Amino acid sequence: MARILRMPEVAANAAEAVLQGWSVTENSPFAASDVIATIETEKAVVDVEAEADGVIVKTLVPEGAAVEVGDPIAVIGDPGEKVDNLDALLADMGVAAAEAVKDPERREAPDAARTAEQAAGGPDTGGTARSGGHAAGPRIFASPLARRLARQAGIPVEEIPGSGPNGRVVRKDVEAAAARKAAEAADREAATIPSPTPAPTNVAVRAHGPALAPAVVVADRTHTDTPHSRIRRAIAARLAESKRTAPHFYLRGTARVDKLLDLRRQLNDGGTTKISVNDLVLKAAARAHTLVPAMNVIWTQDAIRQFTSVDLAMAVATPQGLVTPVLRGADRMTVTAVTATVKDYADRAKTGRLRQDELEGGTLTVTNLGMYGTEEFAAIINPPHAAILAVGAARQEPVVEDGELKVGTTMRVTLSVDHRPVDGVVAAEWMRTFLALVENPVQILA
CATH class of the missing domain: 2.40.50.100 (RNA polymerase II/Efflux pump adaptor protein, barrel-sandwich hybrid domain)
Structure with missing residues (x-):
């Protein structure tokens, strides 16, 4: 039926x-x-x-x-x-x-659609109309999204070759036409400039979205506009909501990581799976949640919800924007299992193939900019999580050991905490536990 x-x-x-x-x-x-x-x-x-x-x-x-x-x-x-x-x-x-x-376009603006149909002498067929209401050429098939993007790019849809079924114009066709238009504009501009000039400082280019297609770009001599992708809008909405509704407070700590780096070298010596510092940091955070369960919570409208399993989110940068897939049961995972899961998530995130359920849940996000040389930073909590741990670079610095000045490798971390479900004392206890684990990393493997 x-x-x-x-x-x-x-x-x-x-x-x-x-x-x-x-x-x-x-x-x-x-x-x-x-x-x-x-x-x-x-x-x-x-x-x-x-x-x-x-x-x-x-x-x-x-x-x-x-x-x-x-x-x-x-x-x-x-x-x-x-x-x-x-x-x-x-x-x-x-x-x-x-x-x-x-045709979602008609649903969005029925009055305008009816006006266009009446002016053309009947329903819109997708072609262009001459005076008198007669079509100027064969019917042009195009998806509603392609028509909207073509209007944004200022390109008549009739001038775009379609690669879809029956010559239908789809999004990738508009994106390709817009890219060609931008390149031609850039070539014309370059031809009028006698010598190289600095790039404009107000250029803002962002990727189009999780489908990994080129962005539709509208450009002129002074700037470049790329329409917001769905993922960029989602990031903006969620983080703005977090800053508005979650009262953030911050704890900063510094850990000696010489032993952590030694453990990593030993684990990677002769092994086929290459474990990163971030993998060990994730394990340390999961272990700290086990030892300080009062941090393994989120805020809801009616209660503070505490979890028995430790699910951690990891921040992954993609060409489309930031995503935070969740390692479920991270407290029970081996280090090599964490490494394999992190690699799988990172690979699939870059091609937009993460499942929705892999992006939901968790109570803590770990974000690491140490590989870019960032020494220290504070991050915005990813709702509905109760905290986010920002990890900086491991750097050699002067340290005092037994009253003597020595050279040691240190790493700075900042914990951003939602004060609604977590009090300062609980967060401080968690930070102390986490730093102790990083400085004595054998406990991470327990």
Whole structure:
């Protein structure tokens, strides 16, 4: 029996997601657990799997379209099922406004769409109109997202070659055309400049999003604008909310890490898995949570929620922005297991293939800028976590040992804490425990 497939809520409190692509074409069968479609959330790319065998009767949403959670995206049926009158079926299912589902642009601005249709003498076919309401050329197929991006880039969609089915213009086509336009503008500008000049200081270029496609860029002689990606908007919203609602306080500490570096060398000596300093820091943080369980909490509206398992998030920088996948049960993981998980997360984060469930949960984030030479910094708490640990570089410095001045390797860390679920004494106890573990790292392996 035919039924509606709706946009799932793959991320908590998500209002919409982008349908990145269909894995099964219309009238093609699929089996249970087959991937039907791929959708893009603010931070991850998620595969939608079939719950049972069936067939795609009709796709209602084009690739690249932003769809509200719960909206229809396809009609699916039992294996071999066919539908003769799709419009009647949709009406019976309560999806009367089929065109509004197929074309989100019309749903966003129905009055403007109707005005355009009336001016053209009928429904908009995607082509250009001459005076008198006659089409100027063949119908141009383009996804709603592609049309919006083309307008932002100032490129007529009719001038963009389409690479989608039946020559349909999709997002990557617009991005490629915008990149060509920006390159041509840069070439023209370079031809008018007799000698090299410094780059403008107000250039702000950011990657487009987790799909790893080139950004749509709007450029002129003085600046470059790249539209905010979904992940950049998510980062901005979450961190602004954190600063507004979570009263931050900060603890700073310095640890001798000579023994930690020696342990790392011993573990890597002859081993196939190369353990990093950050892997050992993650283990130390997990162990500190076990020893100071009052830090393994989050704030909720009704209670302070304490966890029995230690789940730690790790900050991973990607071309699209920062993501924080979670190491589940980090307190029970071996160091080599932590290393393998961290590498897997980092590799998949760069290609936008982290699952949504891998980005949820945890009570503490560990962020490390030591590999960039940063000595010390303070980070903003990643909600709903209670704290974030900022780790600086290991550096040789003068230290006092038994009353004598010596050269030692030290590392500075800053713990940002949400004062709602965690008091200063608890955070100080956790910091003391963590520093002791780093300075005596054999305990990390216990």
